[in-house]
Amino acid sequence: MRPRWTVFAALATGIGIGLAGCGQQPSPTQPRSGGQADTANQADPAARWADGYCGAVNHLVRTLTTLPEIDPSSPQQAARTSSRLLSSVVDGIDQTVSSLDRVGPAPLPGGTAARADLLGEFASVRKRADDVRQRLDSASGTSATKTALGDARSAIDDVARLDVLKGLDATPALSAAGKRASGCQQLVVPPAPR
Template structure:
């Protein structure tokens, strides 16, 4: 196993490329600490929602970009460090879901389904990560440890496949709102060096 499997580099690069499509920050908007929308987006409910949405998913993006290293030097170290990594993933998802709950459904018709689907995906991946973490913590014997480590890698791959921008891509109006929201500008991640 490689520390922080290469899937995370692909995830951060993919997020950087996807979010770069949000466009440049329009004149007259300035990001504020804590993802607070500026006064221009306060009068724009869709941009205000997009700002809160991006601020919520930005927490998970930062969590995934800063995951603890996996130490493959021994099965015990790999188990312990994989458990710590999965715990970080669970915490990141929990905080992101909490932020999305505070934001609520989008203010546009036909846009709530993507948010609901994303929350369902987060819940599924979170449960899986927590279950595998518990299995890692209680694994005894080489076979159980090997199986749990394999499941940990599969779970990490599932996390990497999460489309955190799904809620913004639900409708053209929300995509445009994302371009006007200062919180979405904070999601722009430079591509990882190749």
């Protein structure tokens, strides 16, 4: 299951364009709600766990597709709107982490480690986004504001680079469980033919 994160990539591109003052972010397609174990998953604990894992991640994807727009009309306005955007990212990560905590122990080897690795990545990205948001809020002067805006773009790029499904590829059993989980299928976009 090698997913391509087109939602994250489109988000990062759109935000980058907004921060560069060349336009506004696009509105990527919003995925269906995930995390609800269907009837088939009730009898399959591995698929049910994978569905909860992917459902938590799906929440973050939904959050990121509804982020506030960046107003590039002036450095000050871009800083204010970027701060709101980063605040939404932090809130989305917090809610996703909370959902991942509720998933419980994995019934397959490698699942608990995959979740722990993802939580560590989320903690790092969240801290960076929150630090940049605080710098944007306290920046005074055009130079400090522009530096903070560059840092904001970099922080959003960090979010876009998250490979949140790589943990499900850690073992063949986890990968198979992810393929049986409807919440995971909502997150996977088949790679383009070469």
